Amino acid sequence: MSDNHATRGLPRVALITCKELPELDPDDRLLAAALAERGVTAEPRVWDDPAVDWTDYPLAVLRSPWDYPTRHTEFVAWAGTVPGLANPADLVRWNTDKRYLRELAAAGVPTVPTEWIAPDTGWNPAATGEYVIKPAVGAGSLDAGRYDLADPEHRGLAVAHVERLRAAHRxxxxxxxxxAVDTAGExxxxxxxxPDGPAFSHAIRKGPMLEGPDHGVEGLFRPEQITPRVPSEAELAVAEQVLAALPGGPRRPLYARVDLIPGPDGxxxxxxxELTEPSLFLAHEPGAAGRLADAVLARLG
Ligand SMILES: Nc1ncnc2c1ncn2[C@@H]1O[C@H](COP(=O)(O)OP(=O)(O)O)[C@@H](O)[C@H]1O
Ligand SMILES: [Mg+2]
Incomplete structure (x- = not known):
């Protein structure tokens, strides 16, 4: 069928997923439907499927390749082989390692104060305080945990968590x-x-994700509590600041998701x-799938 489409000249777009979700996330099926309404055939394609010829697609949109964090090098190398990749491969390389937060902080974006532990260095935990431990290359809140360092049991689990990530060279x-995430959410x-750069589409509130120490999760992501939200002026302003500071400027991404939590001063x-594998929460906003489909159409030229 896709060959017929190709011969009839109808545009085809790959929506890139992982083998655990061969028919996409339900949210991305809304995008596929909105594209179909616009005469574009959207084909789910698994990123590491060797049978896919990526040169068949003028545009290949990353959607749910959620199994890459433990195969990061392979994933970034693959991204470089996809001619029509959105978002572009260099942005994917940059965005899939949260060490980019250091660059954004240097550009003046308010970020969470972070201690970075390389695989070959040790960690001296603070005496007290509640801390999050998570991998720099991660998705779906996996391998992330929350620890009260004054609690001896948590403290031991925190040290073990860092050790586990270090042993995996992460x-x-x-x-x-x-x-504030416990009350205000994220x-x-x-x-x-x-046409004039990234346009705000919609926002959602995500409930807190981390209840305590990481004991592992079955599946690709931790379950999320999502509700629609109207962002504040301050949130919109930080998001614009983030987009302006992206490598190559704000106009390159097809989509972008900016995740914010109130800091200690609110x-x-x-x-x-998120420029690589964000849930876009299209089901929570009427018209959002159509807006993204229009952006895809514009990229197809
Ligand atoms: N410093 C933090 N304080 C409170 N919650 C956090 C913090 N860092 C992460 N979280 C929680 O963990 C979740 C996953 O962390 P995040 O950095 O977004 O990684 P991922 O790429 O896995 O989504 C967030 O959605 C948030 O609920
Ligand atoms: Mg997140």
């Missing part, structure tokens, strides 16, 4: 736990490419900017 992040702001701080 860079580790240690951050103070931003406890705000994700979604932007899609428009002002929003950046947790991550």
């Amino acid at each position: 860079h580790t992040m240690v951050q103070p736990y931003l406890d 705000t994700s702001l979604l932007f899609f490419a428009g 002002a929003p701080v950046l947790v991550e900017v």
Whole structure:
């Protein structure tokens, strides 16, 4: 069928997923439907499927390749072989390692204070305080945990967590736990490419994800509590600041998601900017799937 489409000249777009989700996430099926309404055939394609010829696609949109964190080198190398990749491969390389937060902080973006632990260095835990331990290359809140370092049991589990990541040669992040997430939640702001640069589409509130020490999770991601949200002026301003500081400028991404949590003074701080595998929460906003489909169409020219 896709060959017929190709011969009839209808545009084809790959929506890139992983082998655990061969028919995409339900949210991305909304995008596929919105593209179909616009005469574009969206084909789910698994990123590491050797049978896919990526040169068949003028545009290949990363959506749910959620199994890459333990295969990061392979994933980034693969991204470099996909001619029509969105977001572009160099942004994917940059964005899949949260050490980019250091660059954004240097550019003036408010970020969570972070201690970075390389695989070959040790960690001296603080005496007290609640901390998050998570990998620099991670997704779906996997391998992330929350520890009260004054509690001897938590302290032992925190040290073991860092050791586990180090043994797997993963860079580790240690951050103070931003406890406003327990009440205010986390705000994700979604932007899609428009003629004048990234255009704000919608936002959601995500409930707190970390209840305590990491004991592992079955599956690709921890379950999330999502509700629609109207972002504050301050949140919009930080998101714009993040987009302006992206490598190559704000106009390159097809989509971007900026995740913020209020810091100790209540002002929003950046947790991550997602350019690779964000859930876009299209089901929570009427019209969002259509807006993204329009952005895809514009990229197809
Ligand atoms: N410093 C922090 N304070 C409070 N919660 C945090 C912090 N860092 C991460 N979290 C929680 O863990 C989740 C996953 O962390 P995140 O950095 O977004 O990694 P991922 O790429 O896995 O989504 C966040 O959605 C948030 O709920
Ligand atoms: Mg996140």
